[in-house]
Amino acid sequence: EEVEVIYKSDNIKSYKIKKIFEGIIGNIKRRWRETDSLTMRDELSKYQSSTTCDACSGHRLKAEALAVKIDGKHISEITELSVRKSYDWFQGLTTKLTDKENEIASRVLKEISERLGFLNNVGLEYLNLSRKSGTLSGGESQRIRLASQIGSGLTGVLYVLDEPSIGLHQRDNSRLLQTLSNLRDMGNSVLVVEHDEEAILSADHVIDMGPGAGIHGGEVVAQGTPKQIMSNKKSLTGKYLSGKLSIPIPAERRKGHFAGKKRKEIVISGASSNNLKNITAKFPLGLMTCVTGVSGSGKSTLTIDTLYKAVARKVNRNRVIPGKHDTITGLEFIDKIVEIDQSPIGRTPRSNPATYTGAFTPIRDWFSSLPEAKTRGYKPGRFSFNVKGGRCEACQGDGLIKIEMHFLPDVYVKCDVCDGNRYNRETLEIKFKGKSISDILNMTVEDGVKFFAAIPSVCDKIKMMQKVGLDYIKIGQAATTLSGGEAQRVKLSKELSKRSTGRTLYILDEPTTGLHFEDIKKLLEVIQALVDMGNTVIIIEHNLDVIKTADWVIDIGPEGGSGGGMIIAEGTPEKVARVKDSFTGYYLQKVLKYK
Template structure:
């Protein structure tokens, strides 16, 4: 009887989802399609996509594994949902930085570098650094001649390195060497008889060398030569061509390789294996910097951050904040002896004087006069110098606090030994087509792809045959990265410096490379950080992922992504407590036709973000000018940032926007205006700082790293709330101060959970469980504190309100209402006043910071810098954000926005467009001017899309 084929479910059915703010949501999503979830920020998109559908798919898969395997995997909590059917194993690709490990690079994360190591090991040719000629293997006769040429009487061990830096017990191997007639072995530097070797820890790496011979260089050379040749041949046979000769007197080691050695300089390469090219392995890493490519030193520019400051005014940063008289008395003693003034700017002092202050007086004694308030005394000794003093204190201290303080004056510089290439000289001596592996790793991904494509044609015969499969893997992976808009990154780039969007697209490229089918992929705004031009390629990648036979579920606000989707779910109608419903679901056209869908109204043009009728112009001479910026890929860029206007810095991904605005302008101004210690990227000058009071970078980093931080504490709203409660009659009667209403200190908080409201219970093989505190029932405060109420609400009730509810509740209390109103105005009305900072998205954290700035007294002399503030924002939220930014500018301030969103760009007063391409093909100013002027520049990619938008939506 024929077995009926079981049909695959065609839908993912969700019934009764109530996670976070979801209101008993039920929906059917088509499988093997590109599905976009959209809606206002806080409407419940991520709650449905990540916290419900992905969480359940991942949980079911992990639960199918053994208890042993589960302990190594993160288990998701079971979401609050009645039923989900039709799920596949789920993979989440979120906007998280891949790794903060300084050893992790784009090349290692994508595994491209692993294939490159294999390629260089198999077809690479070693070259002598001394002669520049290819290295040939040594013959046994050459090895014998080298040993015979050693000092008469030299006592040698001839060793065969059979195990090098590998884990294991090696009992069988050691027994086999004993059976073959060898009597001694050196294990991890200690010599043992082979019949009495210690038990080895299988979890530790070991070095094992068989002692082939012990001899002294003296007597009959012919007889000794014969013995040496026999012993060397035996050693080389045991190790595939490698032998060591160790001098027993001074431990000097001579390496012999039947494979590679330079006859002129004696330069040898032990082995050419993939691990030789790994900077994470001691066999390949540069011994000076341990494979990091940088070394840390005390930096004179951090010690003297502003050379226009005088010594008396605190030019020496490590000494400037000290209350001790010791340091100023030291400087006064130096000034007396060397005849200089402490009131002269440090930069105007004679070069020799600067050198003495920084590097010391050498052997020249200096008469020091001190008065500690109790007694006066003199000493005569050489002055150590501030730089050697810092280095000595850093070296000698056992205090982590002192070390942390001194770290502020240290900077990373390229390693002097490897030049920042991370590898030892032996690895860099091996070349493929005249390039070492680091040369290619430092190319942009786009350029590297072109190089590898060209390499296929250069390799001949056996080399071509060996390399063909490796090159296929490399070229495929590089192609995927270019297709997701990352062609401007270099493979040597530290993965910790990538943005969340870049990290997400790297993982997306890796998933396409894996070729999996039947998987549910859940993505969080993959278009973040992408120029409109690169977005088209990203969308093609998502379609390819779908066409492989996968379901692609994307949380997205990008108009092109919504229009391309097979199915769209619009959530809302509002945010937070006003959201959590399905407003509309269907094809993109059905969403456009839906009158209830806010997204549909923007897609159809019923609602839109208007182009301003007039553009502001900066007053003559009111500008900040950056001269000669040359950090990263910037090519000696000089540009004016007009003051008192909204400026958008645009350009394709990798064009140099962040380097110009964040690394150069912001850090340069922060050093001038706020004495910040961070070094700006290389530039010649920044002019116009005297027109400013401060510069503020409103980024998307968390507002706090602990659950105790929340929007109320960050914006300062919590202080007037606590003061208000402490001023209530009952609180005054009981003598409660504002501190009583803090959950961070003892007194008013619940001590059972120490004010957290939750208690963590560790569960082996299962995720940690956070249970509501039995004592306070999750309210954070003790019973006595909660008895103090205002209009029937306790402090815990207030913290549980949304910002919108709080504005109404405290309408008669201006000090509190005004703080909450600024949060409401930036679109955070749905956020709870006491919501844990760790649960806020990057975009939400950025808007909390924006609201804090809005609540400050405007000076009209501030530059606000925002990097992609539209991240996570719906069209309607962007309209609100633009109102806030325009309000800041109307107060006389300057707003500089790095942005790809055309709705923001078209409303700017001024545009600075960088490019024309990413990476090495960028770093130039392509266009400057009003949106209308930039739209007319043929070379500008931004201009092309802007012209289309201004023509079609010029209202």
């Protein structure tokens, strides 16, 4: 349809033109098609959703390919099975084939069964064969690669693994460790970066780095067998392994918030997304709750896909589609929901802890109020590396130059104009206590707290990062160099520095990933502080040190995939430990017996 458009401007007279109105959907489609900007695509993707293809019903193949069947199943029906079910199907296939067919297929079936067996042994029996790789967690991806290496049968190889136990329940951990032992027994060397107690104790040789983190680390504190590490007085890891140090169990569990005699809680009824079996889950408010269960049991589906998205849609007005459920009640007791995940705090080197936590704004204000800055007429914007003026234009305030490698990951090199300082010479001439704005950004959090001790607006925000155990990172450290665990703790520190209403619901997904025993102890102190303010914290977790300190536990299972999706136990850790059908309860008994 042709419409009349009137253009108005301050400089020229208004004029009219007639043009065809493409419509809102047409406009979005055109902009999506024409743009090269990732930011614009992210924005436009909010108006899109994925639906199953009508032509192939989601099978991805033509009708001719799907017409070929073995034992009544086409290839897509097989790939939609879990690893465990497909393994059983291939095992039973030999009895249904003729002698001639078995002779033809024997080598192929043997290869398929072995590879599925490897996936089974590394704790991935719940995954569907057709699962998209982009939806896998880091731990799952690593274990798939591990399974493929076992199948290769190579010897004399040095394998390096970074926390293979991520996302694994204690029950599945022993199978993973057995797989690593098998790799070793084949004549290979296996080097594992790990914090898991069971993994460390099963190692032949341990190298303990420390004594602290960042500038306080970088030394070999102890090395030898696990027993030798435990007897070494300098080793913090050894003290936790031997039991000399431990994360304490709370003297008493919180009761939560009550309205009269009725406990305040958020109740989700009829949750049936993915593998959830039409369950009703109750999340008490004012408590620290752990959602537990074996890998693939449905923890994330219930907590992130259903609870978080349903609450965020209604309370935060987010445009998200929650997992399938009937009703959700109790939202009147909270005023916002926050998911603190391990995603990066920014995508460019300009994003850093100072900008994310809000500490950089008062730092820039302080520098602009210095006599020399006032004389030169410098405003706070002069000390920003996001706008022109004070920043180095060669690197546009990054301090680094990005070199595109096309078929390889991009490489960052130090800017040779500003020498990585981000600012131009004139800006760097403004100094406070002999330090330029660049020197401040290169300070560690620990040094920053001392340096800004007399300036509460800066010190308070930096001190929160110190509280969550990040005293070793630099105030202006590029977001691209922070680990997932560090990024998550920066987000936690930001939440801690906010004025609490006592009505916030926080959701954390495996916050102990990448953390040492001592780091977990500090993290728990921060989480408990959030709950003490009246807030509610829900954590998806496998780590028993975290689970034992929770006020409430919801255990989902009993198995992963189609064998899970039910609430097996709920209550205090002591109550869950007494439930015979709960795998989490079985392992909780071992850590609670010392109470």
